[in-house]
Amino acid sequence: MDIDKSLIFSFVKSTERGAYGASQFKGKNDKIGADKAAVDEMRNELNKINMNGRIVIGEGEMDEAPMLYVDEEVGTKAGEKLDIAVDPLEGTNFTAKNLPNALSVLAVARKGNLLKAPDIYMDKIAIGPNLPKDLVKLDFNVKKNLLLLCDAKKIKPKDLKACVLKRPRHNNIIDTLNEIGAKINFINDGDVSGAISVARKNKGNDIFLGIGGAPEGVLAAAALKCLGCQMQSRLIFQNENEEKKAQDLGISDLNKIYTIDEMVKGDVIFCATGVTDGDLAKGISYEDKHFNSETFVLHLSSKTNKIIKNKSLK
Numbered sequence: 001m002d003i004d005k006s007l008i009f010s011f012v013k014s015t016e017r018g019a020y021g022a023s024q025f026k027g028k029n030d031k032i033g034a035d036k037a038a039v040d041e042m043r044n045e046l047n048k049i050n051m052n053g054r055i056v057i058g059e060g061e062m063d064e065a066p067m068l069y070v071d072e073e074v075g076t077k078a079g080e081k082l083d084i085a086v087d088p089l090e091g092t093n094f095t096a097k098n099l100p101n102a103l104s105v106l107a108v109a110r111k112g113n114l115l116k117a118p119d120i121y122m123d124k125i126a127i128g129p130n131l132p133k134d135l136v137k138l139d140f141n142v143k144k145n146l147l148l149l150c151d152a153k154k155i156k157p158k159d160l161k162a163c164v165l166k167r168p169r170h171n172n173i174i175d176t177l178n179e180i181g182a183k184i185n186f187i188n189d190g191d192v193s194g195a196i197s198v199a200r201k202n203k204g205n206d207i208f209l210g211i212g213g214a215p216e217g218v219l220a221a222a223a224l225k226c227l228g229c230q231m232q233s234r235l236i237f238q239n240e241n242e243e244k245k246a247q248d249l250g251i252s253d254l255n256k257i258y259t260i261d262e263m264v265k266g267d268v269i270f271c272a273t274g275v276t277d278g279d280l281a282k283g284i285s286y287e288d289k290h291f292n293s294e295t296f297v298l299h300l301s302s303k304t305n306k307i308i309k310n311k312s313l314k
Contacts, residue, residue: 018104107222
């Protein structure tokens with residue numbers, strides 16, 4: 001069953017308020033303050049929505065309140081049973097330093113339809129729409145994936161654009177990209193918007209690959225599914241405690257490779273409001289007693305794909 005389209009505005013309002021809260025800390029070098037303000041504003045708005053909502057991907061455990069914690073119930077308790085993945089502030093460093101691409105993000109699906117990914121690392125690979133199914137796979141080596149993609153897109157390796165999180169753990173990926181002469185667009189944080197960049201027709205990237213946060217992976221998958229893109233992921237465990245976290249969430253196959261349809265089942269809504277100006281949306285700006293916002297909104301079943309601009313009371 002599809003999610004009621006009339007709920008879209010309420011979820012947009014939730015990321016708008018989250019972005020507004022964080023925006024008050026732009027350039028103040030206070031990541032914790034920015035994150036807390038985003039959480040408080042988003043939680044307050046989510047609790048106004050007529051739904052039986054549950055946070056399945058959030059900011060921490062129950063004893064770490066006031067974060068929006070995993071298994072926290074939100075909404076008025078009257079309405080649809082929905083699972084919600086949230087990142088009230090994607091890009092705390094960007095906000096603290098007033099750099100581009102800070103966002104307030106959430107994704108919504110029916111109960112049981114979002115992968116309950118623990119807050120650990122996840123290996124990811126994503127490509128854009130209108131390409132052969134299962135073209136690239138995490139089981140393939142990096143070079144094979146890149147050359148398969150070049151062949152499918154009928155481009156030379158030197159014209160391939162890859163988005164990679166700039167981390168030492170990705171040196172092997174970077175070496176392979178350099179070997180074939182591809183163009184590398186590095187990002188320092190914000191791998192939700194990095195992954196979504198493969199959906200952009202002209203200024204986007206051809207491929208996103210590497211290891212980042214698992215919660216961000218599920219949020220990116222929600223957007224990419226709406227945009228007809230492909231993604232695969234696999235959880236990366238660094239110790240037994242992380243394995244136990246996954247098992248406690250019901251994950252039995254720790255080596256499983258997830259397709260986009262296994263990460264996000266059925267209908268989904270995705271909202272991302274700009275905190276600072278970025279590739280997906282402009283950041284929050286102020287005007288007397290109001291603030292202006294831009295939100296990138298996707299809804300799979302209604303084929304919603306648009307930017308919503310709002311002027312709201314502070």
